[in-house]
Amino acid sequence: MKLLKTIRLSKENTLGFVLLGMFLLMALFVPNFLSAGNIKNMMFQLPEFGILSLAMMVVIITSGIDLSLTYRAALSGVIIAMALSAGAAIPVAIMFGLLAAVLCGLLNGFFIAIVGVSPILITLGSMILFESISLGLTKGNSVSGFPPEYRVIGNGAVGAVPISLLIFLLVAVITAMLLNRTKWGRGVYMAGSNPVATLFSGINTKRVLLLVYLYGALLTCVAAVIMTSRYNSARVDLGSSYLLQSVAAAVLGGTNIQGGYGKVIGTVYAVGIFQLISSGLNLLGTPRTFVSVLMGVILILVLMMNYYYDKLADKKETAGAAA
Amino acid sequence: SEGGSSDGENVNETGELTIAVVPKLVGIPYFNASEAGAIKAGEELGVNVIYTGPTEADASQQVSVIEDLISRGVDVIAVAPNDSDSLTPVLERAREEGILVMDWDTPADPNVVDLSVNQIDDFEFGEAMIDKLVASMGTEAGEIALLTGGLSAANLNTWLDAVEEVVADKYPDLTIIQERIATNERQQEAYQITLDLLRANPELKGILAVSTPAPLGAAQAVQERDLQDSVSVVGSALPTDSGPFLEDGSLDAAILWNPEHLGYLTVYLAKELAAGNMPQNGDVIAGEIGPISVDGKKVIMGPPTNFVADNYQDYDF
Amino acid sequence: MKNILKTKELGIGAILLLVCIIITLINPVFLTADNLADVLKANAVLGILAVGMTLIIITGGIDVSVAAVTSAVAVAIGHLMLYLPDHPVSLVVVFAAAVFAGTLLGMINGFFIVKFSIPPIVVTLGTLSIISGALLFITNGNYMSGANFPEVFTAFSKYEIFGISILIYILLFFSLITWGILKYTVIGRSIYAFGGNSVSAVRVGISMKKVQYFIYGYMGFLAGIAAVTQTAYIRAVDPNGLLGFELTVIAAVVIGGASILGGNGSIAGTLLGTLLLGVMQNGLILARVDSYWQNLVTGTVIILAVSYDHLQKKRIDAQTAQIEVK
Amino acid sequence: MNHFLEMRHISKTFPGVKALHDVQLLIKPGEVHALIGENGAGKSTLMKILAGVLQPDDGAEIKLDGEAAAIEKPLDAAEKGISIIYQDLSLFPNLSVAENICIGKTFGRSLFSRVNWKTVRETAKKAMAEVGVKLDLNTPAERLSIAKQQMVAIARAIAFQSKLIVMDEPTSALSNTEIEMLYRIIENLKAQGIAIIFISHKLNELFKVADSFTVLRDGNYIGTYESSEINEDKLIALMVGRELVKEKYEKHPTGDSLLEVKCLSKRGNFKNVSFTLKSGEIVGITGLVGSGRTELVQAVFGLNPPDEGEIVLYGKPYKPVSAEKSVKLGIAYVPENRQREGVVLKQSLTNNMTITCLEKLKYRIGLIDFSQEKRLAEYYMESLDIRPRIPEMSAEQLSGGNQQKVVLAKWMAIHPRILIIDEPTNGIDVGAKSEIHRLLRNLAKEGMGIIMVSSELPEILNVSDRILVMRHGRIHGEFSAASATQEMIMSVAFKGKEDEKAESLQNA
Ligand SMILES: Nc1ncnc2c1ncn2[C@@H]1O[C@H](COP(=O)(O)OP(=O)(O)OP(=O)(O)O)[C@@H](O)[C@H]1O
Ligand SMILES: Nc1ncnc2c1ncn2[C@@H]1O[C@H](COP(=O)(O)OP(=O)(O)OP(=O)(O)O)[C@@H](O)[C@H]1O
Ligand SMILES: [Mg+2]
């Protein structure tokens, strides 16, 4: 039984193999896939989406969902951009952006953690609210005019590795550490599975949840910095197309939509898979609309695979126990 | 259609000139029409045209699309920016890789393009629309409403800025109610909102709607309320879609250029640019496009066309 | 006890009333019959979809593909109508085709949810991605103007009974039917049972599979009806017209008091939720709120409404949990 | 041999566990048959097979009225007149009492058939009348006390016109009067020729109702006995496979006062409650279900802040505002609803056991040290004998007794000075029960102060030093364990009047 357990692949490992397989397939069949340009593109494109997906994952682990994610990132980006174009120093501008993100996080956190309203409802409202604030502040125009040093964050590289990718990796490692190896992280998983029993164990579940939304706010601010720097501007719909994609990445990565389970590495793999599909198909000249179709297919296929895999493993174990 | 893109071959191997035309988004009638023009130009001029763009009018997706095009090693990239600033870094990169960069439909940062193809002069366009509206209303006083596709669409905002400026200077007795009203690029929302507007503002005399679905929705509301005679609607719409509304006067005029021509012109100029030829003022482009005006790097296709009840049938886009 | 049960809808009803009063004070036009009919008509599609979504949310599921399915069906019947003669039977054909196509797509969702026990949100995220991508790929986003639809369809879309649009009757009809299903059929009660305690539901012999096929199929069916309604409302087909609409549909249901965790929800509540959203949109224009800040109001109202509703329920729960102290 | 039900050669294998191994169960019509065994012996699994919820391994043989019967899905069982009242009651919290009674069979076969609300209400009314409790049929089940929910579950079985009703631990949430009431109902059913399978861990009660016993141990069939030919001690020996030594409780000296509660009140919960707890003392709180005991101890633990009154903790005034604060001050609370409030079912045993003491497991830079954590988990699994001893296993795979030990382990890990434990042995088998009792006594001996809420009088009398009896939110009596008897406690709990009994049931 123990042996079987070690042989049995975790969801995350399966996904890792899918990622690897797709990479090999694309390397073989997609022209220019291994070109320096394409590799570079993928490394530059992945971080912002990756960070947003991790932020979404943390919320999903608590059995919530954050529909305000991308609009919060946009608002934070708009604030940073406005501060920068008003001549603020880069760290000061980022602090303003962080402050905005944290205030948004507090708003969500207050109603979700303290008042106790369900996350989907509150973030649905705050999504509309944040969008409106960005819109009102910018009158719909994009805000730009950054010092050149600021653009280094999203466009610069250390050797061949983009700074933004390093930031993403750092965020991933820190998130994994926080989730796995701190009291808060344990609280996130426990409260995600059973908030009552967790509260009864002396964990301040309200604080845990509030911190989840604040941490999400922090991550969106990081993503906002990378995006505004990379795109050299900020506007109300900055990154808005990442909203449902980030949910998809988190669940493809094995995060349980009912809460209580989810691993950073799984989400990272999932983000990688989405990046491969997007870049590979673009290189092939496939119409963009088809990329969306394929992402849907992959999402369902991988979960079907998990289903058959679980069944198979159960059968093996049952057979093992009967013997 | 296949989004106009070429097959999966490595574009460099064909030896042909490859021109990438990137719209703000794929899958809306306006950009479908320009696609048709671009593809047609590609066939006629013997160049390889890739027409691809994001599925949503999202600046970050558009950047990814261009980055991938750089990887594919195209020769020219012509882009209609969703947000000009956000494209600056990636367009700079394209130029570093030796790719010629153009904008079309909506200007990008002038410092990073080799050529800018404009359908029209923005101020002139705004002025043409408000003049037409005032003419249809038959009065220079009263309430008007401005509908827009989206509050954050840069080119729509430029036009409406022009409209507001002209109103302030030329028609001081016009009152614009409620600033700009967003319709989310959807006919249904324009329709619904116009119904509400008509309800809330019985004195409303005119509606100026920019973005292609907005005038249709506004006209539909006017049609439903049978207000063709008391409320004028003018906007930027495609003639074929506008037909039914132009017929009964619920839409007084649609003002637009020919997007197919714009697509054609973009590819044409891209080919010339790649051959090292900058266009000259007054050049007449093959086909029906007519003379263009050129000011430095900036090319203007020509004046807009007014589509009205009498002439809309002459157009097929 | 009965009062307590009713309060579920009362909370949202009170908010709706408050919003209506405020709007009327700012602009009395709001309260005219014509305007109210406009609001209803404009939100018929939202209402129909929200009614279907209510069943799914009662079971604890969710369907984020509704808008895509509706658009797909709308495109399908749009094309179909180009070939249909101008005869009343065409109308029947359109409805039949729409509900067939919708139900089929809904059943596909049901299939993956039932057969592979993939959580509904994941399946429908996938089908959303697939259907909307494919739709854009096929149609290239091109509008279809209603000018080419059979005359009978145009007549239908303009048809009024007692001065009220047929579209409103369609909404009311299917709300009533769905209410009836929920209240008076075994499947309706099974939907509640499933949402309340799915393990027990299996134990008392309710087939989870059938229930899930039914709700997702029925959602598809209503998406078909919604597609016809939408096409009749704008007298055109816009493949992109409902992009992102699923969130509004879900909002209407949950604002209407359905618990996203399942077990609770009602057609009356959902209709009130739909109305609140519709009235807000109408009211913001009537009240001439600055466009840039309109959503600030909408967002704030949603947050306050759901919080108020939540606190209200919590208070009632706390009261009923009290024990008698002597 | 005219058995109503014959189950033979029943085996059931789960991934990693062989839950049943060639088990048999024979039931005569109209008898009350007790099915007993330790936690995890396989009782519930056997019943789930009977109900068609689980399928047995190959080779199983099930006969009803002497004919082979295929029970492939729950509806099959219902059609054949078999009803199961599960441990968790299987009610629908959002549905009304009437519907809860009628859902399933009474509603009709086809999913699209019409629900006749009149029939539903009449059937429900009739069934409730047979149970003998009056309830508003429109109340949603979630608003009922556990006792009433139990009655609804029984009414459902009656409404199904069952020939065999299985009751899986029906008495675990009931107080003594309610249990008496249940026995009366059972007698009634028996008189109508309905057979009953009764699962319980309370052996002494079983002798009052059961005609015969089937004993399971570790998934194996041990034997079937008539109640006349066996006694409690023998049964225990058969169940656990060894003789249990009954320990006599020895009183030991108590120390300083740990906790003083003075005139504590909370609207709608409890009023003017005062008591003290000394180190080394076990204070038992008993009373009827719904008398406010849980609310009281939750108030002390900080989960249910009181309106008025004072608490003195370790000699200092104390305001119980949150569980977090109480835990920091060394108070532990084992809640009554284990699965909902005690363990986190989907998480690993390790996570469950170390959640209270993660600060202690920090490694250099403030991160949790996994190896230390593992050692801690293994230590407590060992010392409390939690089985199976796999720390990575998720808590839902454990039996109730082991789950309770996991909850205890999580509190042992913080070395609390005060332990509050609510219904400590609810649904726990005799073996585990005596282990838990021994553990509680040992903890007290080491100086811990323990507040134990329990509805089980033998437990209260055996384990506590002092006994408080609550009624309607007030403490109405205090006894020393040495001098108290069941009768004395009952009379305080009920005020000794028959009409009050009925009233309290109506309002519980
Ligand atoms: N779904 C399952 N998957 C794996 N193992 C299971 C499952 N259900 C039960 N088991 C295991 O089967 C064995 C028998 O469990 P069962 O619930 O029948 O015991 P029980 O006699 O009812 O115990 P209790 O008195 O605690 O209710 C246990 O070891 C349990 O862990
Ligand atoms: N079926 C139920 N589901 C959820 N909560 C319940 C249920 N029944 C009762 N409660 C809650 O439990 C609390 C009191 O119920 P209970 O009857 O257990 O009182 P108690 O005095 O704590 O009883 P005991 O002393 O036996 O624990 C109340 O808060 C009540 O709302
Ligand atoms: Mg059991």
Ligand SMILES: [Mg+2]
């Ligand atoms: Mg209790």
